[in-house]
Amino acid sequence: MAKCFKRNMMVRGLALAAMVTVLLGGLCATPAAAANGMLKIGVLEEPKSLNLWLATDAWSKRVLSLINEPLFIREPKSNELVPWLAAGKPVYDAGKMTYTVKLKKAKWSDGSDFTAADVIFTGQLINKFRMPRHRSKWSFIERVVAVDKHTVRFELKRPKAIFLSRTLTTPIVQKKQWEKIVASAQGAEKPLTVILRHKLTNPIGTGPFVVSKWQKGVFVFMKANPHFFGRGQTISGHKLGPHIKGIIFKVYGTADAAILALRKGAIDFYWNSIQAGYLEQLKDDKDIKLFVSNKSGLYYLGFNLRKEPFDDVALRRAVATLVSKEFIIKRILQGYGEVLHSMIPPGNSFYYNPDVPKYGYGKSMDERMKLAYNILREAGYTWETPPVNANGEVVRGEGIRLPDGSPMKEFTILTPPADYDPHRAMSGQMIQEWLRAAGMPAVSRPMAFGALIQKVKGQHDFDAFILGYGKLSLDPGYLRAFFHSRYNKPRGYNMSGYESAAYDALSNESNNAMDPKLRQEMIFQMQAMLMAAVPYVPLYNPKVIEGVRIDRFTGWVPMLGGVGNIWSLCQIKAK
């Protein structure tokens, strides 16, 4: 009896403790962030590292972009580069091949002065240790010298077009914080590894925010940097703050949870593009505003030009004609995307060439089939059952044969799996169907992303693939890396194996062109050459859809890539 009584008491005690936990927890969790000027942002992952040189993931960059600032930054309306840590435009001396840049009298978050020595140190660190993802932007710099405490002169080994758009947009690190780390690396067997593995918990920056607390796996709290150089200033017409006390980046493991948190008011902004499937429920919420922005993306169908059947340009053009990008945008992206005709998205208006061939654009499926059939027939392809019959009617084609008379072997279109990117997986399925209708033995095969990259980029063991870049640089230098024969090697970015001496020469020339107008002409020509050869079929550039609560904060700044940007976070105010 006594034991029974004890057990009952224990059970009741446990139940009571659970209830107390819930009640107390509920009281503790009363949202108060808006009241004290804290902006809450939902993210899917926490930063991997606060060490700028190691952090390559998008989630780390969201945090670090608010700490380590570059000399120049893109302005939200025009996308032009404007002085940020720099005090004015760079002055170019063509004879000496030097750029002189005056610096703002800014301070680091620890209160010390930002000087030319910090810029020089950053450049030296990148070149000395061949810093991944930065070295290519600095390798052509002979040296950087301090003209005075707030003026630097860049001396170039050779002209390089990316200097303004890439070198001057490199985040600058504080010499004082990094020189000890560099000193310890210099004697090491693997010095780059020492730099990359340095655990940085308090990166000192010149940006609008600094990391105050990082609760691993749960949240990162950034408080406003009182020494931020832009505070109270008007830069390119934008009056900067920050006007909020801080930002809390909250980690949600899934988009479902983050969207619920946004609707419930647990966060003010979900910093990730929202899938179209969530939009209906969000549109009805009066406290949520959806921003639909363009981004600089390129999603494409790529061919392996190193082997049959895609070593034939006629076949590639026929495939480009059969692919209905309009259908993909309308049905798969549910309207949230734009058709791409070139390797450069139209949003990059200075470098986008609107006069490249637009294979099959605006045509019906029957018209496309007829066009593709003509291209292939003229190139010597034959069929057991042609897709266009003797009466000129479109029928289902079967048994396509190559110009040498041999049957076309089954080929595979590799795509990322649907759980990684449903758009690309579904696009692969649709393209398979369109090509089969023309009698081509196409098979769309979703594959784990790592395996796909290894096959396509590492081993060149593929027929065709669908991949994409979500955030291409506005500088079109990537056109050279994607299609120059120098990069046609395992791990190289020329995955299709396109080789053209004329293209190589033009892309080299464009790489060194310092005159923007001249470079623009070259980039136009490169796009025309590429769209004639069709190593890739550009498919679409998806829109960025972001959700923001408007009941607590105001002042979001839309720009290419979305409202999640430093301009927004420097300008938003509590209501």
Next chain:
Amino acid sequence: MRKYIAKRLAQVVVILFFILTVLFVLFRLAPGDPVSRMVDPEMTPEDAQHLIEQLGLDEPIWKQYLIYLKNFASGEFGYSIHYGEPVARVIWDKLPNTILLFTTAVLLSAMVGISWGKIAAWKKGKGADIGMTIAALVTHTLFLPWLALLLVWVFAYQLDWFPITGMVSEEVFLDPDAGFWAKAVDVGYHMVLPLATLFLIHFGSYLLVMRSSMLETLKEDYIVLARAKGLSDRAIRNKHAAPNAWLPVVTSVGLSLAFSINGGALTETVFSWPGIGRELVFAVSQNDYPLAQASFLLIATVVLFSNVVVDVLYAFLDPRIRY
């Protein structure tokens, strides 16, 4: 008994060595490239090679294997490629969170499952048995992410009783005046929904195992004898039948406890619980060899030793078992 334990430990060492080798080979065969994210389009092949050398990925496979074995023998698991931190530190940051949630869930599910399993078997064929068995079958076969999202939607979003997901409230953990108990209560509050999900999914298996084992035991002669002696139902059920029905349940609970350090990638992802399960998935998907190898090895080690402990425990629970 000592001889048996020594023999089992020797087996564990051999199996561990085998697992070490298999893990090493598997991760090298897996497609993907750990440095691909650090390479930019315009990086020269020479700079890319320099990066590979600096990360030690250019060494011949046999040499990497020897370094791996040597590091393991000295308790050194290397550095995570993506975090740039010692693997042990990355695991240690997340492991307590996983143990807290999953071990609590296993113990709670086992306690309730075993108690209800006893009752269900005792009342075989009656309403209580049918109700509990159906409830166990239904909850045990639910799809975990669906149940988790349903609970979040009802209790966190619609009723607003609990936080959407996460492990702590930033208001509490940023408050300099919040003491240990305030933080502990906050963690407990965040744990309710993930714990409820895991409990609902798992208690059914313990209930069914215990019920089935009890039904076998209730057919034994000593139970008939106990009834003939006029003992109360409660005494027969709890003192004579249940202890003899424990063996299969002990195995189940023991292994579940061991596997609980593995966490559950799905549960941790849906509830944004910063545990080892999510880390493991990240390490495998990003080809972070050192982190993935160490995580799997940790799981394998704990499971192997738990097996030994369960086997030894058998001898204590059932005097008929002798080693």
